[in-house]
Amino acid sequence: MCRGHEIWRVKKENCPMLIQYRRGAFATTVLSLVFICANSTSIGQTVETADDLIADYASYAEVDFLRVNTGKVKTKKLGAKGWHVAIEVPTAKTFTRVTLTADGWDFMRLLPLRGGRGRLARPGDSIEVVVPADGVGWFFLLNPFPEVSVREYRPNTLFKLANNTPRKAKYPVVDVHAHLRSVTAEGRVKVMDAVGVAIVIDSPLGIPTELSYGRFQKKYPDRFLTFANVNFSERFEETFPANVIGKLRADVNSMEVAGISEVIDKGSGVYGHALMDEPRGKVHVDDDRMMAIWRAAARLKLPVLLHVGEPIWFYEPIDENHEFLQWQSNSFRWNLSGTGVPSRDKMMERRAHIMDKVPELVVIGAHMGHLEDDLARLGELLDKYPNFHVEMGVRHVYLGLQPNTARKFHIKYQDRILFGQDGALTVQQYRQYFRFLETDDDQITIRSNEPKIYGLNLPDDVLRKIYYGNAARLMPNVKEKLIKRYPDLEFPE
Ligand SMILES: [Zn+2]
Structure with missing residues (x-):
C-alpha cells in the first residue's frame, strides 16, 4: 500500500477555473466550475513543467511539500490563459483522487473529481486541470489510495468488546x-x-x-x-x-x-x-x-x-x-x-x-x-x-x-x-x-x-x-x- 501527496501551488489573482476529466480516448467534461477568487497575493511567475512548478514552490517556506509515488504529470503553458496540467493516474494498484485546496482549506467537497456514473478516477485515467494565468492560491493534491475490491474487503476489528455468547438458549x-x-x-x-x-x-x-x-x-x-x-x-x-x-x-x-x-x-x-x-x-x-x-x-x-x-x-x-x-x-x-x-x-x-x-x-x-x-x-x-x-x-x-x-x-x-x-x-x-x-x-x-x-x-x-x-x-x-x-x-x- 502506498500513500503520498503531491502539492503544487499556483498563486494568481481572480481565478476562473475549468476542471476536465478524461477517460481513455473519450474526453468528458464532468465538472465545469468557475470561481471568482479575491486574493491579492500574486507570484507573477510562469513555469513550464510540473517539476519546475514543484521546484519553484518547494522553496516557499510555508508550502508543505511532499512528493511520493505519483503518476506522470505534464504541464503546458497555454499562453495568457495559464497552465494545462495533465496527471496520468499511476497504473499501480492504486486509485487516485485529485482534490484542490486553497490556503490550507480542503475544497474536496466542493470539487469531487469523478468520472462517469460518479466513479472515482482509476489507474490509467488521465486527469487534466487548466489553471488560468490569473488564478489564485490553488494547491493540487494527489492522494494515491489502495485499490481494494469490495469482494475482498475483510476488516479486522481493533475494538475490545464483551462477548457474552450463550452456550445454550435461555429457554427451550x-x-x-x-x-x-x-x-x-x-x-x-x-x-x-x-x-x-x-x-x-x-x-x-x-x-x-x-x-x-x-x-x-x-x-x-x-x-x-x-x-x-x-x-x-x-x-x-x-x-x-x-x-x-x-x-x-x-x-x-x-x-x-x-x-x-x-x-x-x-x-x-x-x-x-x-x-x-x-x-x-x-x-x-x-x-x-x-x-x-x-x-x-x-x-x-x-x-x-x-x-x-x-x-x-x-x-x-x-x-x-x-x-x-x-x-x-x-x-x-x-x-x-x-x-x-x-x-x-x-x-x-x-x-x-x-x-x-x-x-x-x-x-x-x-x-x-x-x-x-x-x-x-x-x-x-x-x-x-x-x-x-x-x-x-x-x-x-x-x-x-x-x-x-x-x-x-x-x-x-x-x-x-x-x-x-x-x-x-x-x-x-x-x-x-x-x-x-x-x-x-x-x-x-x-x-x-x-x-x-x-x-x-x-x-x-x-x-x-x-x-x-x-x-x-x-x-x-x-x-x-x-x-x-x-x-x-x-x-x-
Ligand atoms: Zn426457507
Whole structure:
C-alpha cells in the first residue's frame, strides 16, 4: 500500500477555473466550475513543467511539500490563459483522487473529481486541470489510495468488546424454519442438545412429507415435527387443489404435521426459482387454486410458512450506490434487479390478498415477512391482520443493524414473532442467533463479509414467547411435545 501527496501551488489573482476529466480516448467534461477568487497575493511567475512548478514552490517556506509515488504529470503553458496540467493516474494498484485546496482549506467537497456514473478516477485515467494565468492560491493534491475490491474487503476489528455468547438458549427453542434435507437425525439432535433447541420443524421442499417424517420425526418424535409439503408439480392439473387438500387431511391424521411447509413465491409463482420461466402461466400465492388450499388449511387449523417476495435490497442494482455492496457482491446470485420480476410491493399485495380473503388462516411470514427494512410498515400489517405472524430466519443480519428500533418492535409484537433460521445450522450459527436476541453485545460477527450486528437484549418474557410460546400456541402438536420433555415449562398467556 502506498500513500503520498503531491502539492503544487499556483498563486494568481481572480481565478476562473475549468476542471476536465478524461477517460481513455473519450474526453468528458464532468465538472465545469468557475470561481471568482479575491486574493491579492500574486507570484507573477510562469513555469513550464510540473517539476519546475514543484521546484519553484518547494522553496516557499510555508508550502508543505511532499512528493511520493505519483503518476506522470505534464504541464503546458497555454499562453495568457495559464497552465494545462495533465496527471496520468499511476497504473499501480492504486486509485487516485485529485482534490484542490486553497490556503490550507480542503475544497474536496466542493470539487469531487469523478468520472462517469460518479466513479472515482482509476489507474490509467488521465486527469487534466487548466489553471488560468490569473488564478489564485490553488494547491493540487494527489492522494494515491489502495485499490481494494469490495469482494475482498475483510476488516479486522481493533475494538475490545464483551462477548457474552450463550452456550445454550435461555429457554427451550422451537425452530419453525428449517430445511433438514440430507443431514442425519442423530447429528441434528447432537447440535440441538448442544445449543438448547427443543424441537425443529422441518420444511420439506419438493420432497414428500413422508420422507422428512420418516427420517426425523419418526426416529425422534419428541424432537422433530414436519410441515406438510404441497406437491406443486401438479399445479396445472384440474384436480390440483382437491388432491392437495385431500393429502393435507391425510397428513394431519397420519403424521401429526405442524402446518404447511414453506410455500415460496419470489415472483414467478409458487414453484421454483424467482426467475423460472412458467410457460403455462404463473400460479401465484393468491391464485384461485391456492385460495382453495388456504381455505382448507384454515379449516384444518394448519398454519402456513409463507415466503413471499425478497428483501428490498435484492431488487436494487448492484453498483456503487447499493447499501450492502460488499454483502451483495458475495450473494449476487439472489439479486433480482433488471430481471423484470414483480416488485416487492406487488408481492406484498398478493400476500395481503390472501389475508383479506381467508382471515382465519394463520400466516407465518418467513424472514420477517420481507419487511425487515421497514418495521413500522410491518407493524401496521400485524395490527391489521391478527392472524399474521413472522419468523426471523436470516434476518438477524438486518435487524441487528437497527437494534434500538428492532428491540422496541420485538417487545411490542412479542406475541407475533417466532424463532426460525432457514436451514440446518451449526452449533456456532445457532449461538449467534441467541447472542443477538439475548445479549447487549456490540459488533457481533455473523459472517466476515457482512456488517456486524448489535444484540437486542430482550426481556425474559419476550424470549419465552419468541423461543417457544408462540409456536406452541399457533402450531399443532408443539405444546404436547414440549410438555412431555419439560413438564414444568411455563407457557405465556
Ligand atoms: Zn426457507
